[in-house]
Amino acid sequence: MLIATWNVNSVKQRLDHLLDFLSGSAPDVVCLQEIKCVDEAFPTAEIEALGYNVAVHGQKGFNGVAILSKLPLEDVTPRLPGDEEDVQSRYLEAVVSTRTGAVRVASIYLPNGNPVATDKFPYKLAWLERLTRHATGLLAYEEPLVLAGDYNVIPDARDVYDAAAWLDDALYRPETRSAFRRLLGVGFTDALRACDDRSGLYTFWDYQAGAWQRNKGIRIDHLLLSPQAADRLTGVEIHKGTRALEKPSDHVPVSVTLDL
Protein backbone atom coordinates (compact mmCIF):
# COMPACT_ATOMS: atom_id res chain seq x y z
CA MET A 1 0.00 0.00 0.00
CA LEU A 2 1.40 3.34 -1.14
CA ILE A 3 0.59 6.29 1.15
CA ALA A 4 1.67 9.80 0.15
CA THR A 5 1.59 13.31 1.57
CA TRP A 6 1.75 16.54 -0.45
CA ASN A 7 1.39 20.21 0.41
CA VAL A 8 0.02 21.39 -2.93
CA ASN A 9 -0.10 25.14 -2.10
CA SER A 10 -3.61 25.60 -3.60
CA VAL A 11 -5.37 22.56 -5.05
CA LYS A 12 -6.96 24.80 -7.68
CA GLN A 13 -3.56 25.97 -8.99
CA ARG A 14 -2.10 22.45 -8.76
CA LEU A 15 -4.97 20.31 -10.07
CA ASP A 16 -3.20 19.16 -13.25
CA HIS A 17 -0.06 18.17 -11.33
CA LEU A 18 -2.18 16.38 -8.72
CA LEU A 19 -4.10 14.39 -11.34
CA ASP A 20 -0.80 13.50 -13.04
CA PHE A 21 0.60 12.30 -9.70
CA LEU A 22 -2.48 10.15 -9.05
CA SER A 23 -2.32 8.63 -12.54
CA GLY A 24 1.44 8.22 -12.65
CA SER A 25 2.27 6.96 -9.14
CA ALA A 26 -1.13 5.38 -8.38
CA PRO A 27 -0.93 6.00 -4.61
CA ASP A 28 -3.56 4.19 -2.55
CA VAL A 29 -3.88 7.11 -0.12
CA VAL A 30 -2.88 10.77 -0.48
CA CYS A 31 -2.90 13.33 2.34
CA LEU A 32 -3.10 16.88 0.99
CA GLN A 33 -2.30 20.14 2.77
CA GLU A 34 -2.82 23.81 1.94
CA ILE A 35 -5.70 23.15 -0.43
CA LYS A 36 -6.69 26.80 0.22
CA CYS A 37 -10.38 26.35 -0.55
CA VAL A 38 -13.70 25.56 1.10
CA ASP A 39 -15.15 22.05 0.85
CA GLU A 40 -17.59 23.02 -1.94
CA ALA A 41 -14.75 24.34 -4.13
CA PHE A 42 -12.61 21.19 -3.88
CA PRO A 43 -12.24 19.39 -7.26
CA THR A 44 -13.94 16.26 -5.94
CA ALA A 45 -15.44 15.11 -9.27
CA GLU A 46 -12.11 15.22 -11.17
CA ILE A 47 -10.41 13.16 -8.43
CA GLU A 48 -13.28 10.69 -8.06
CA ALA A 49 -13.05 10.12 -11.82
CA LEU A 50 -9.60 8.57 -11.22
CA GLY A 51 -11.08 6.10 -8.75
CA TYR A 52 -10.57 7.88 -5.44
CA ASN A 53 -12.81 8.52 -2.48
CA VAL A 54 -12.45 12.04 -1.09
CA ALA A 55 -12.64 13.57 2.40
CA VAL A 56 -12.12 17.33 2.73
CA HIS A 57 -11.68 19.72 5.64
CA GLY A 58 -11.36 23.06 3.88
CA GLN A 59 -11.06 26.72 4.81
CA LYS A 60 -11.49 29.89 2.80
CA GLY A 61 -8.22 31.24 1.44
CA PHE A 62 -5.75 29.51 3.76
CA ASN A 63 -4.84 26.10 5.17
CA GLY A 64 -7.23 23.22 4.42
CA VAL A 65 -6.46 19.48 4.34
CA ALA A 66 -7.87 16.46 2.51
CA ILE A 67 -7.50 12.70 2.24
CA LEU A 68 -7.88 10.77 -1.03
CA SER A 69 -8.19 6.99 -0.98
CA LYS A 70 -8.85 4.22 -3.48
CA LEU A 71 -10.41 2.18 -0.69
CA PRO A 72 -13.42 3.51 1.25
CA LEU A 73 -12.81 6.05 4.02
CA GLU A 74 -14.50 5.45 7.37
CA ASP A 75 -14.67 7.34 10.68
CA VAL A 76 -13.73 10.60 8.93
CA THR A 77 -12.89 13.10 11.69
CA PRO A 78 -11.82 16.72 11.13
CA ARG A 79 -10.10 18.92 13.74
CA LEU A 80 -7.37 18.15 16.25
CA PRO A 81 -8.86 17.80 19.75
CA GLY A 82 -7.74 19.98 22.63
CA ASP A 83 -8.73 23.56 21.69
CA GLU A 84 -12.31 24.41 20.80
CA GLU A 85 -11.23 27.98 19.93
CA ASP A 86 -8.93 26.80 17.14
CA VAL A 87 -10.82 27.38 13.87
CA GLN A 88 -7.92 26.74 11.46
CA SER A 89 -8.41 23.68 9.21
CA ARG A 90 -5.18 21.76 9.78
CA TYR A 91 -6.15 18.19 10.71
CA LEU A 92 -8.21 15.41 9.15
CA GLU A 93 -8.24 11.77 10.26
CA ALA A 94 -9.84 8.71 8.69
CA VAL A 95 -9.68 4.93 8.66
CA VAL A 96 -8.96 2.97 5.48
CA SER A 97 -10.11 -0.64 5.50
CA THR A 98 -7.94 -3.14 3.66
CA ARG A 99 -8.31 -6.89 3.15
CA THR A 100 -5.83 -7.46 5.97
CA GLY A 101 -7.24 -4.90 8.39
CA ALA A 102 -7.56 -1.19 9.02
CA VAL A 103 -4.97 1.54 8.68
CA ARG A 104 -5.65 4.90 10.31
CA VAL A 105 -4.35 7.97 8.46
CA ALA A 106 -4.15 11.64 9.42
CA SER A 107 -3.45 14.59 7.11
CA ILE A 108 -1.57 17.21 9.12
CA TYR A 109 -0.74 20.84 8.37
CA LEU A 110 1.21 22.08 11.36
CA PRO A 111 1.38 25.87 11.87
CA ASN A 112 4.43 27.64 10.47
CA GLY A 113 5.12 29.63 13.64
CA ASN A 114 6.92 32.64 12.14
CA PRO A 115 7.59 35.33 13.19
CA VAL A 116 8.88 33.81 16.42
CA ALA A 117 8.26 37.00 18.44
CA THR A 118 4.49 36.85 17.77
CA ASP A 119 1.74 34.63 19.15
CA LYS A 120 2.16 32.45 16.06
CA PHE A 121 5.13 30.64 17.65
CA PRO A 122 3.41 29.61 20.91
CA TYR A 123 0.39 28.57 18.79
CA LYS A 124 2.68 26.27 16.81
CA LEU A 125 4.25 24.75 19.94
CA ALA A 126 0.84 24.29 21.57
CA TRP A 127 -0.47 22.66 18.39
CA LEU A 128 2.46 20.21 18.43
CA GLU A 129 1.75 19.35 22.07
CA ARG A 130 -1.95 18.81 21.25
CA LEU A 131 -0.91 16.52 18.39
CA THR A 132 1.40 14.56 20.70
CA ARG A 133 -1.40 14.13 23.26
CA HIS A 134 -3.90 12.98 20.62
CA ALA A 135 -1.40 10.71 18.87
CA THR A 136 -0.46 9.10 22.19
CA GLY A 137 -4.12 8.17 22.61
CA LEU A 138 -4.30 6.71 19.11
CA LEU A 139 -1.33 4.43 19.82
CA ALA A 140 -3.53 2.57 22.32
CA TYR A 141 -5.43 1.06 19.37
CA GLU A 142 -2.22 -0.84 18.52
CA GLU A 143 -3.01 -0.62 14.79
CA PRO A 144 -1.14 0.67 11.74
CA LEU A 145 -1.29 4.46 11.98
CA VAL A 146 0.30 7.03 9.64
CA LEU A 147 0.54 10.71 10.63
CA ALA A 148 1.38 12.33 7.30
CA GLY A 149 1.80 15.95 6.44
CA ASP A 150 3.60 19.26 6.41
CA TYR A 151 4.98 19.51 9.94
CA ASN A 152 6.87 22.76 9.35
CA VAL A 153 9.62 21.15 11.44
CA ILE A 154 13.23 20.63 10.32
CA PRO A 155 14.14 17.69 12.57
CA ASP A 156 17.91 17.79 12.29
CA ALA A 157 20.91 19.65 10.82
CA ARG A 158 21.02 16.99 8.09
CA ASP A 159 17.62 18.23 6.92
CA VAL A 160 18.60 21.79 5.95
CA TYR A 161 21.12 23.24 3.49
CA ASP A 162 22.52 25.72 6.06
CA ALA A 163 21.57 24.95 9.66
CA ALA A 164 23.22 28.10 11.07
CA ALA A 165 21.03 30.31 8.89
CA TRP A 166 17.86 28.69 10.29
CA LEU A 167 18.65 28.70 14.03
CA ASP A 168 16.21 31.51 14.84
CA ASP A 169 13.49 30.33 12.48
CA ALA A 170 10.32 28.75 13.88
CA LEU A 171 10.93 25.67 11.71
CA TYR A 172 14.28 24.92 13.36
CA ARG A 173 14.20 26.58 16.78
CA PRO A 174 15.32 24.26 19.62
CA GLU A 175 11.82 24.39 21.15
CA THR A 176 10.34 23.18 17.85
CA ARG A 177 12.80 20.33 17.39
CA SER A 178 12.42 19.35 21.03
CA ALA A 179 8.62 19.18 20.73
CA PHE A 180 8.93 17.10 17.55
CA ARG A 181 11.33 14.73 19.34
CA ARG A 182 8.76 14.33 22.12
CA LEU A 183 6.17 13.33 19.51
CA LEU A 184 8.56 10.73 18.06
CA GLY A 185 9.42 9.64 21.60
CA VAL A 186 5.93 8.44 22.48
CA GLY A 187 6.39 5.71 19.88
CA PHE A 188 6.56 6.97 16.29
CA THR A 189 9.07 6.29 13.53
CA ASP A 190 10.12 8.97 11.02
CA ALA A 191 9.66 6.82 7.89
CA LEU A 192 12.32 8.59 5.83
CA ARG A 193 14.95 8.19 8.55
CA ALA A 194 14.08 4.51 8.98
CA CYS A 195 15.19 3.99 5.36
CA ASP A 196 17.88 6.58 4.67
CA ASP A 197 20.27 8.47 6.98
CA ARG A 198 21.89 10.72 4.39
CA SER A 199 21.90 14.50 4.63
CA GLY A 200 20.38 16.71 1.94
CA LEU A 201 17.09 14.84 1.49
CA TYR A 202 14.70 17.76 1.08
CA THR A 203 10.94 18.12 0.50
CA PHE A 204 10.63 21.92 0.18
CA TRP A 205 12.47 24.54 -1.85
CA ASP A 206 11.44 28.19 -1.57
CA TYR A 207 10.15 29.96 -4.66
CA GLN A 208 12.57 32.83 -3.95
CA ALA A 209 16.21 33.46 -4.79
CA GLY A 210 16.62 30.38 -6.99
CA ALA A 211 16.36 28.02 -4.01
CA TRP A 212 15.48 25.04 -6.24
CA GLN A 213 18.25 25.68 -8.76
CA ARG A 214 20.79 26.07 -5.90
CA ASN A 215 19.33 23.09 -3.99
CA LYS A 216 18.71 25.25 -0.92
CA GLY A 217 16.04 22.94 0.46
CA ILE A 218 14.67 21.74 3.78
CA ARG A 219 12.94 18.53 4.90
CA ILE A 220 9.67 19.42 6.61
CA ASP A 221 7.13 16.96 5.14
CA HIS A 222 7.06 13.78 7.19
CA LEU A 223 5.25 10.46 7.56
CA LEU A 224 5.30 9.24 11.17
CA LEU A 225 4.49 5.57 11.70
CA SER A 226 3.08 3.68 14.68
CA PRO A 227 5.00 0.50 15.57
CA GLN A 228 2.43 -1.61 13.71
CA ALA A 229 2.93 0.53 10.58
CA ALA A 230 6.72 0.71 10.95
CA ASP A 231 6.86 -3.10 11.05
CA ARG A 232 5.29 -3.09 7.57
CA LEU A 233 7.50 -0.36 6.05
CA THR A 234 9.29 -1.49 2.89
CA GLY A 235 10.25 1.80 1.23
CA VAL A 236 10.06 5.59 1.12
CA GLU A 237 10.27 7.99 -1.81
CA ILE A 238 10.63 11.76 -2.23
CA HIS A 239 8.94 12.66 -5.53
CA LYS A 240 11.46 15.38 -6.32
CA GLY A 241 10.57 15.60 -10.00
CA THR A 242 7.36 17.52 -9.33
CA ARG A 243 9.42 20.54 -8.19
CA ALA A 244 10.86 20.91 -11.70
CA LEU A 245 7.44 21.16 -13.40
CA GLU A 246 5.87 24.38 -14.69
CA LYS A 247 4.06 26.24 -11.89
CA PRO A 248 5.09 23.75 -9.18
CA SER A 249 4.16 23.60 -5.54
CA ASP A 250 7.10 24.62 -3.33
CA HIS A 251 6.66 21.20 -1.60
CA VAL A 252 7.04 17.79 -3.28
CA PRO A 253 5.13 14.59 -2.44
CA VAL A 254 6.67 12.06 -0.05
CA SER A 255 5.39 8.48 0.05
CA VAL A 256 5.83 5.27 1.98
CA THR A 257 5.16 1.71 0.93
CA LEU A 258 3.60 -0.46 3.63
CA ASP A 259 3.20 -4.22 3.24
CA LEU A 260 -0.51 -4.14 4.07
Add this chain to the structure above:
DNA sequence: ATGCCTGTCCGTGACAGA
Protein backbone atom coordinates in the same frame (compact mmCIF):
# COMPACT_ATOMS: atom_id res chain seq x y z
C1' DA B 1 18.76 43.27 2.58
C1' DT B 2 13.06 45.62 5.25
C1' DG B 3 14.54 42.31 -0.95
C1' DC B 4 13.83 37.93 -3.86
C1' DC B 5 8.26 34.31 -5.29
C1' DT B 6 3.39 32.55 -5.25
C1' DG B 7 -1.46 32.46 -3.97
C1' DT B 8 -5.79 34.40 -1.90
C1' DC B 9 -9.26 37.95 -1.35
C1' DC B 10 -16.20 41.54 -1.41
C1' DG B 11 -8.29 42.58 -4.27
C1' DT B 12 -5.90 46.79 -7.16
C1' DG B 13 -2.01 46.18 -2.08
C1' DA B 14 -1.89 43.42 2.32
C1' DC B 15 -1.29 39.07 4.25
C1' DA B 16 0.56 34.48 4.72
C1' DG B 17 3.69 31.22 3.67
C1' DA B 18 8.67 29.11 5.19
